[in-house]
Amino acid sequence: MIIADRKSLEEILDMIKDFKKILLVGCKGCVTVCNVGGEKEVGVLAVILKIARKKEGNPIEIDEKTLERQCDPEYVEQIRDIFDQYDAVLSMACGVGPQFLSEAYPSQRFFPAVDTKFFGGAVQHGIWEERCAGCGTCVIHHYDGLCPIARCSKSLQHGPCGGSADGKCEIAKDVECIWDTIVKKKMEQGRLEDLRTIRAPKDWQTARDGGPRKSIREELVQ
Amino acid sequence: MHLKNKFDVGKFTILAEMQPPKGVNVSAMVNSATRVQKAVDAFLVPEMGNAVMRMSSLGGAMILQRKGLETIMQVNCRDRNRIALQADLLAAYGCGILNIMGVSGEDPGLGDHHQTKAVDDIDLMTLFKAVSTLQTGKDLAGNELSGAPAFLVGANVNTRVTGDELEKELSRMAEKAEAGVDFFIAPPVFDIGAIAPFMEKVDLKKTRIIPTVMLLKSVGMARYLDRHLNVTISKDLIQRLMRAPDKATESLAIATEIISAVKAAGFAGILISAMGWEEKLQKLLDRV
Ligand code: SF4
Ligand code: SF4
Numbered sequence: 289m290i291i292a293d294r295k296s297l298e299e300i301l302d303m304i305k306d307f308k309k310i311l312l313v314g315c316k317g318c319v320t321v322c323n324v325g326g327e328k329e330v331g332v333l334a335v336i337l338k339i340a341r342k343k344e345g346n347p348i349e350i351d352e353k354t355l356e357r358q359c360d361p362e363y364v365e366q367i368r369d370i371f372d373q374y375d376a377v378l379s380m381a382c383g384v385g386p387q388f389l390s391e392a393y394p395s396q397r398f399f400p401a402v403d404t405k406f407f408g409g410a411v412q413h414g415i416w417e418e419r420c421a422g423c424g425t426c427v428i429h430h431y432d433g434l435c436p437i438a439r440c441s442k443s444l445q446h447g448p449c450g451g452s453a454d455g456k457c458e459i460a461k462d463v464e465c466i467w468d469t470i471v472k473k474k475m476e477q478g479r480l481e482d483l484r485t486i487r488a489p490k491d492w493q494t495a496r497d498g499g500p501r502k503s504i505r506e507e508l509v510q
Numbered sequence: 511m512h513l514k515n516k517f518d519v520g521k522f523t524i525l526a527e528m529q530p531p532k533g534v535n536v537s538a539m540v541n542s543a544t545r546v547q548k549a550v551d552a553f554l555v556p557e558m559g560n561a562v563m564r565m566s567s568l569g570g571a572m573i574l575q576r577k578g579l580e581t582i583m584q585v586n587c588r589d590r591n592r593i594a595l596q597a598d599l600l601a602a603y604g605c606g607i608l609n610i611m612g613v614s615g616e617d618p619g620l621g622d623h624h625q626t627k628a629v630d631d632i633d634l635m636t637l638f639k640a641v642s643t644l645q646t647g648k649d650l651a652g653n654e655l656s657g658a659p660a661f662l663v664g665a666n667v668n669t670r671v672t673g674d675e676l677e678k679e680l681s682r683m684a685e686k687a688e689a690g691v692d693f694f695i696a697p698p699v700f701d702i703g704a705i706a707p708f709m710e711k712v713d714l715k716k717t718r719i720i721p722t723v724m725l726l727k728s729v730g731m732a733r734y735l736d737r738h739l740n741v742t743i744s745k746d747l748i749q750r751l752m753r754a755p756d757k758a759t760e761s762l763a764i765a766t767e768i769i770s771a772v773k774a775a776g777f778a779g780i781l782i783s784a785m786g787w788e789e790k791l792q793k794l795l796d797r798v
Binding site for chain 2: 495
């Protein structure tokens with residue numbers, strides 16, 4: 289899923305400083321699962337913002353609404369009747385949400401309350417890690433199901449680099465060197481030979497480097 | 511006298527584009543450049559235009575500088591991150607390259623290495639900011655430099671636009687000038703009337719604009735430019751080239767006329783793009 293972190297209170301307060309009445313919109317998709325922008329977090333943020341603004345002597349009115357998904361035009365319609373009753377709309381969905389909202393309601397102004405980070409999952413309660421960079425051409429089968437594109441700091445197809453030490457990446461002591469893990473796994477399974485293959489330079493056209501992407505499923509297009 | 515001084519005293523400057531080789535054989539580039547060096551004020555060395563891999567602009571410019579020729583090194587945002595860009599700018603200045611031209615760089619999809627990643631770490635305006643920061647003796651991270659460069663900085667401007675697009679282009683040009691751009695290279699011109707709307711809006715005495723004069727190597731090329739690359743070439747001009755018994759002589763005659771018109775209009779100079787006809791440059795320059 290898409291992992292996001294909530295922006296700092298200061299940054300959010302600064303974004304909405306000129307508004308007196310806003311709608312705070314959550315999303316029941318990924319951001320609910322990673323505990324950043326679901327119904328519960330919408331409620332919490334609304335309370336914190338109201339308290340902070342009251343302290344500043346500049347109270348704000350905040351209504352709350354959490355959509356099924358902000359990345360789906362069908363659910364985006366759920367605020368059609370109310371969107372224009374506010375000075376602005378603050379979205380707690382990933383970066384896709386406020387954009388779908390902006391496109392559906394061009395006359396309203398939308399602000400992001402979260403920073404969208406990566407595709408990943410929870411490795412333990414409260415800790416999420418990156419697993420995929422959406423490169424558009426999945427190659428993890430070459431690496432026993434581990435992705436060096438997303439998980440190696442240098443996206444090496446042939447690793448590890450000289451900075452790998454004690455299983456850790458050169459960028460920080462607490463970052464796993466995925467290449468060390470890949471090599472160990474291959475060794476354990478007696479398939480180290482696999483890594484001798486020199487692969488062609490990666491085709492980055494299918495990744496973000498090829499420009500904005502689109503996926504068309506002919507059988508579904510009406 | 512360096513290019514900057516020539517601009518300062520108002521000399522009509524002649525620039526020539528000198529493409530580095532795709533490979534290591536530099537003799538053709540060096541020979542074409544040295545042959546016309548007396549008539550050319552500076553050689554513009556492109557940085558892998560259209561994302562086609564070849565010898566870098568820094569390499570090409572250094573080779574020409576070593577022969578005593580003044581160069582303008584093109585720098586793009588596509589192929590290098592901010593570390594490499596700053597490093598190469600320092601290298602360039604250290605090797606005597608006093609003039610640079612910043613460009614964004616075309617998408618790799620247009621070139622010959624489609625699968626690569628474009629870097630685009632910093633954009634063009636940030637690149638100009640990086641240049642001016644280096645000139646104050648600091649790098650982009652705020653660290654002190656041991657000796658600061660002092661470049662003459664160029665950028666592109668599109669003189670062919672009209673209406674709303676012209677307004678946008680003028681605002682972008684002003685933005686670049688504020689960011690430290692000293693001169694502007696404009697696209698190929700074949701009919702000075704086509705850029706009249708631009709000329710009306712710009713004080714050519716205050717802004718150094720250098721249109722490109724391209725040698726038309728064939729009727730086919732003229733038609734292609736006209737149809738596909740948004741370069742207006744009139745039917746009359748194409749017919750003139752068609753009727754000419756010797757296309758090369760006619761093409762040079764056409765270029766000579768354009769150069770005279772550009773000069774008379776008060777532009778700061780011209781950039782000659784010989785399109786592989788570098789050996790004909792001398793003939794053209796003899797006439798100018
Ligand atoms: S190879 Fe590409 S698609 Fe597959 S997990 Fe890694 S980044 Fe994601
Ligand atoms: S240390 Fe490991 S994870 Fe870090 S860049 Fe090198 S190979 Fe990649």
